[in-house]
Amino acid sequence: MNYALKRKILLGLEALLFAFLSWIFFTFVSSVFNAVGSAIDVKPTMLPYWLSVIVLIYFLFVFHLILFPKSEKKLLLTYKINGIVLASLALIAALLIIVWVANGTYASMVAGVLTPLFPLDFLLFDFIVAGLGIYFAFFLARKTPAPETKYYPYEHDMVRRVFSSAFRGLYVLFSLYFTACFIFSLFMAKYSEPSGWELFFIWFLMAVPAAYWAYHDWFYMDEAHTRTGDIKRSLIAIIVSGSLVLVMLIGILAVPNFIVENATGLFMLDYMKSWNAAPYLMSLSALIPAIVALISSLLEKKEVAKVEDKETK
Amino acid sequence: MKHRTLAVWLLLPLLASCGNAKDVTIAAYFAMNEKTPLVYRDGFKVLQLTDIHWSVNTNAKVQGEYLTRVVKEANPDFIMITGDSLLGATTSTAETLMKVIESWQIPYGTTFGNHDREGEYSPEWLTQLWSSGKYSYYNEVQDNVFGRSNYVIPLTDGAGKPVWNLYSIDSNSYPESKNGVYYDYDVIHTDQVEWFKATAAESKRLAGATVPGLAYFHIPLFEYCYQYVNEHKNNTQPVLGEILETSSFSTAPEEIKKLFADAGMTTEDIKFWPGYMNTGFFDAGVANGVQGFFCGHDHSNDWGDYYTSTAGKGYVSYGVKSGTELYYTHSDKRNVDLIGGSLVTLRGNHFDLEHIYVPTDPAAAITRSASISIEVNK
Numbered sequence: 001m002n003y004a005l006k007r008k009i010l011l012g013l014e015a016l017l018f019a020f021l022s023w024i025f026f027t028f029v030s031s032v033f034n035a036v037g038s039a040i041d042v043k044p045t046m047l048p049y050w051l052s053v054i055v056l057i058y059f060l061f062v063f064h065l066i067l068f069p070k071s072e073k074k075l076l077l078t079y080k081i082n083g084i085v086l087a088s089l090a091l092i093a094a095l096l097i098i099v100w101v102a103n104g105t106y107a108s109m110v111a112g113v114l115t116p117l118f119p120l121d122f123l124l125f126d127f128i129v130a131g132l133g134i135y136f137a138f139f140l141a142r143k144t145p146a147p148e149t150k151y152y153p154y155e156h157d158m159v160r161r162v163f164s165s166a167f168r169g170l171y172v173l174f175s176l177y178f179t180a181c182f183i184f185s186l187f188m189a190k191y192s193e194p195s196g197w198e199l200f201f202i203w204f205l206m207a208v209p210a211a212y213w214a215y216h217d218w219f220y221m222d223e224a225h226t227r228t229g230d231i232k233r234s235l236i237a238i239i240v241s242g243s244l245v246l247v248m249l250i251g252i253l254a255v256p257n258f259i260v261e262n263a264t265g266l267f268m269l270d271y272m273k274s275w276n277a278a279p280y281l282m283s284l285s286a287l288i289p290a291i292v293a294l295i296s297s298l299l300e301k302k303e304v305a306k307v308e309d310k311e312t313k
Numbered sequence: 314m315k316h317r318t319l320a321v322w323l324l325l326p327l328l329a330s331c332g333n334a335k336d337v338t339i340a341a342y343f344a345m346n347e348k349t350p351l352v353y354r355d356g357f358k359v360l361q362l363t364d365i366h367w368s369v370n371t372n373a374k375v376q377g378e379y380l381t382r383v384v385k386e387a388n389p390d391f392i393m394i395t396g397d398s399l400l401g402a403t404t405s406t407a408e409t410l411m412k413v414i415e416s417w418q419i420p421y422g423t424t425f426g427n428h429d430r431e432g433e434y435s436p437e438w439l440t441q442l443w444s445s446g447k448y449s450y451y452n453e454v455q456d457n458v459f460g461r462s463n464y465v466i467p468l469t470d471g472a473g474k475p476v477w478n479l480y481s482i483d484s485n486s487y488p489e490s491k492n493g494v495y496y497d498y499d500v501i502h503t504d505q506v507e508w509f510k511a512t513a514a515e516s517k518r519l520a521g522a523t524v525p526g527l528a529y530f531h532i533p534l535f536e537y538c539y540q541y542v543n544e545h546k547n548n549t550q551p552v553l554g555e556i557l558e559t560s561s562f563s564t565a566p567e568e569i570k571k572l573f574a575d576a577g578m579t580t581e582d583i584k585f586w587p588g589y590m591n592t593g594f595f596d597a598g599v600a601n602g603v604q605g606f607f608c609g610h611d612h613s614n615d616w617g618d619y620y621t622s623t624a625g626k627g628y629v630s631y632g633v634k635s636g637t638e639l640y641y642t643h644s645d646k647r648n649v650d651l652i653g654g655s656l657v658t659l660r661g662n663h664f665d666l667e668h669i670y671v672p673t674d675p676a677a678a679i680t681r682s683a684s685i686s687i688e689v690n691k
Contacts, residue, residue, distance in 0.1 A: 027369055027433065030401035038639050046370050107374035114369040116405050188435040256489040260496070265484060268401050268431035274497075276490040277419075298323045 003148040007067075011218060014063055014116060018213070019179065021051055021060055026116065026180035028053040033269055045105055048096035049114065052122040055090045059129050061172070062086060068152045075149070081135030090130035098121045144283045152221060167292075175209035181266040182206040188265055198258035201251030202279075205244045206266075208286040212237075212252075227304070230297040237290035245283045252279070322535055333408045337456045339515045342508070343465050348450055348493055350389060350547070351420060353468035353476040353659065360389035361529065361655040363609030364397045366638035367410045375415040382403050383635060383671045386679050391450075391466070393479060396426020396531030400639060403433045407442055415446050419673055422450045422479065424462040426531035427486035427498065428608065443479060445629060451481075459502040460485050462500035465512050467524075468659070474518045477659055480509065480603065483594060486531075486628050498610075500588030506597045507572040513601035523602040523691065525662055528594075533608045535591040536627050538569050538583070540578045540620040552669060552685055554615035554631065557651065558584035558640050586611050598647050600623030604689045605657065606633055613642035614650050615641060615668055619689065626689045635667050649680045663688040 001007075031046050062082040070073035097119045100106045109120045154161055182203060191201045225233075251258055259279065264271050267278035367376065376673030384392065394414075423443050430436050440461060443451040452464035467475035485499035495498055505517060516524040544551060552648065562569075562583045568591070598606060605628045617630030623649055632655045634641050641652045653671040658666050668682040 003468055027648050028402060030367045030433075034370050034639070038370075079503060105372070107372070111369055111373065113367075113373045113406050113409050114403060116408075118405075139471050184433060190435065190437060213585075260487045260489060262428040265432055265434065271427065271487060271496065272401070274487070274495050276494055 003146060006009075007150075010067055014060075014067060014217065015214065017063065018176070018210070019061055019183065021056055022179035022183065023114040023211075024053055024056060025173065026174040026184070029177060030268055033116070033272060036271065045100075048100050048107045049119065049122055051089065052097060052126050055086065055093050055129050056125060057173075057176075058089065059086060059132070059171070064217075066136075067217070069145075070153050071151050072145055072149070075145055075151075079138075079141035080137040083133045083141060085133070085136070087130045087133030087137060087240075090126045090133060090172070094123055094126035099124070150222070171209065171285070172213075172290065174281070175213055177211040178206045178208075178282060178285060179264075182210070184266055185272055186264065189262065197252060198255050199262045201248045201258065202282065204262070205241075205248055205282045205286055208241055208244065208282075212289055227297055227301050230302070231294060234290050234294035234297060238287065238294060241290055242284035244286060248279065248283070274278065321416070333668055336680055337454050339511050341454045342452070342463065342512050343467055343515075348420075350471075350473065351363035351450075351466065352471045355660060357391040357468060357477070357659045358387065359385065359393070359473075359527065359657045359659070360387040360477060361395055361530075361607050361632040361657070362392060362635040363395040363632035363634050363655075364426070364634045364639070365394065365410065365611050366397055366400045367406055368400045368402055369406055371407045371415070371638055377409075377416075378675070379636055379671070379673060380413060381417065381681075382675065383418065383669065384672060385491070387654055387656045389419060391479070391658065392417070393481070393529045393607075394421060394423045394635075395529050395607060395687045396424045396484070397428045397609060398423060398426070399432055399439075401612055405463065407432065407434065407439060411442055412445060413426075414431065415448055419446060420448050420622045421446075422466055422481050423466075423527070424481045424529055424531055425460065425485075426485045427484075430486050440626075455583045457504075457507045459483075459504050463505055463508055467516065471548045473519070475520050475524045478516055478524050478602070479515070480502045480512070482509065482528060482530040482594070484530040484588065484608070486684045487502065487621075491534075497564070497566070497589040498588055500532070500592050501530060501534075501594045502503065502516035503592050506592055506594050509594065510597055510601060514683075517601075526598075526601075526603045527607065527657060527664070528598055528603045529607050531608055532610050533585055533631070534588045534595050534606060534629065535569065535587050536595040536606070536622065537616075537631075538572060538585050538587060539622075540618045540629060541585065542572055542578070543617070543620070545578060546576050546616065551616050551618040552687070553617040553666065554633075554683060555643060555644055555646065556584045556616045557613040557630055558586075558611050558673055559642070560584075562586050566640065582602070584611070584614065595627060595629070596622055597622070599627040599689070603627060603632060605666070605687060607655065607657075608635070612640055613651060614654075615644075618647075618684075621686075628687045628689060630666070633670065637673055647680070653679075658684070660686070662690060 035046060065078045101109055106119050110117055112118060117122055183200050185203055185206065270276060270278050328614045363390040391539040398460040429439060438451050443449055443455065450466050453461050462481050462483045464481050464487060468477040470476050482501055482505060484501050490496050529597065561581045562585060563580055563581045566589050569583060570580055577617055593607065607630050609632050611631060614631045615633045617628060620629050631650060633653045635652065635654055637652060641650060643650050649670040651674055654666050654668040658667055664687050665684045666687050667684040670680040
């Protein structure tokens with residue numbers, strides 16, 4: 001199999017993993033907030049499950065790092081260190097599940113409630129991730145990467161690297177949640193009733209973060225891009241996202257209660273706490289990356305102009 | 314307003330293409346249509362379970378066995394579950410709870426609570442699940458009446474004539490956010506009140522006289538606050554239970570804040586979470602035979618008392634929270650955990666009410682409150 005095809009398959013797998021984990025993360029958020037809100041029940045009933053989800057999300061991050069390595073050295077380090085950590089965490093999570101079943105915290109290997117096969121399904125996920133971690137750490141880390149492997153070295157200083165890594169990490173979590181909302185909304189909409197199509201107003205907005213990632217991973221990273229091009233791209237993204245925010249606002253104006261009527265299941269945190277944060281968070285998550293990219297490109301353009309100006313003088 | 318009009322015009326083609334108003338006959342709301350009619354007898358027992366709150370974190374075995382103990386202790390003829398059966402649940406969670414309820418082999422009805430809509434399913438899916446149970450009397454009619462679980466369960470004389478009515482009414486979840494920052498709780502909408510009047514009138518027509526009834530819903534009515542304030546002003550005690558919520562409803566509707574302030578109380582004293590306005594359901598209820606109003610929502614309150622409005626007298630009551638999920642409290646005064654159920658025993662033209670407090674430890678003793686005879690017509 002040639003490198004380009006293999007890479008496309010891996011990118012496809014990453015997208016599938018992202019969609020699958022969006023559902024997993026959505027349920028995880030519900031579980032964590034339920035436990036936090038349950039003042040009396042402080043027993044760590046769901047600890048093995050939470051750890052299993054953290055392992056799965058961590059795997060997504062590692063998979064991304066493998067697909068977009070900074071250098072050969074970093075790639076081998078990623079395989080080795082992250083492989084060992086992944087395998088260790090996954091095995092701990094698996095062990096905890098077995099212990100929780102043994103001590104009766106989970107009634108059986110298929111106690112159900114969360115999913116019909118819980119916790120067996122998460123035990124299997126743990127074993128799969130543990131196997132992959134071992135494969136990364138003890139097989140791939142010892143092999144020289146294929147010569148055609150493309151690397152994506154850092155372009156910025158340390159401060160910006162740290163900031164963007166933290167921001168991206170957080171943004172992945174928001175994206176996972178809103179992607180799940182998008183997928184669920186397709187099933188939840190009451191198409192047969194007059195209010196059913198109101199979710200249409202926020203469908204696209206919910207999908208924007210995932211669309212950003214898809215564009216970033218599938219096109220942007222492998223393209224030759226110029227600063228002028230980046231500014232144009234950012235502006236287009238702002239206009240498109242801004243328009244979607246506007247459409248949602250029109251939706252709220254036209255049918256003020258449409259989110260309550262059709263999306264309580266999607267934004268359960270809002271309703272558990274009687275907040276109304278989801279529309280704002282969705283708007284921000286659609287606009288912020290594009291605005292940050294625009295500011296960054298403009299600043300860089302200015303810096304380059306300054307340097308060129310100095311050199312000319 | 315101009316923006317709103319413009320938006321409506323822009324959306325008109327889209328909205329016009331979807332759905333039409335549905336007209337249904339009033340008889341469709343009576344749950345006896347498809348199920349075996351429930352026959353009334355003196356001593357017919359209705360157990361109220363509320364705020365079960367099954368979530369993805371629930372230990373189904375422990376909680377299921379707990380609920381079963383409550384049901385066995387009460388030994389009811391009918392179970393009414395007044396909302397928030399679920400919280401952030403998956404379809405698997407809801408199906409697991411349904412299996413437990415069905416395992417009791419006792420007829421039951423369910424009302425929607427605000428949290429029941431917050432799960433990984435559509436409300437339609439949950440409706441179908443509630444409707445599918447062999448013992449379920451859930452009866453959601455496809456109509457234009459606001460909310461979902463609006464139906465009547467008549468207890469008949471065996472010949473089809475209603476003797477008592479159990480009304481299930483959706484108190485809904487949240488209205489649109491008024492200030493854009495937080496949500497209030499919703500209310501029984503005015504069209505639901507009209508729907509209720511129509512069903513009560515149909516019952517009256519069938520029975521030849523006003524049929525006594527009990528109303529089950531999730532979010533408390535303003536009358537709960539009115540009576541609590543009356544108790545404070547007159548220095549009287551409730552008929553049953555206590556108000557033990559520890560936090561207070563700081564964003565309570567202005568009318569409630571004023572009510573408390575006028576009685577020399579503060580916002581801190583508002584331990585009730587009613588909807589955002591009074592839509593007149595209590596008045597419509599007492600005027601049409603409803604004797605008892607039973608809600609859930611505020612887990613730490615198991616209080617109940619008579620309230621008399623210009624329309625008549627009724628008994629307003631919280632149910633005892635069922636199960637330990639999310640949160641519950643302990644009454645130091647009575648030395649009981651406020652979990653279990655509330656049991657109504659129908660007696661001719663009045664009813665008895667007792668609260669059953671079932672501890673989580675299966676070996677510990679169950680506490681039953683005194684059985685109080687509730688007589689609103691006295």
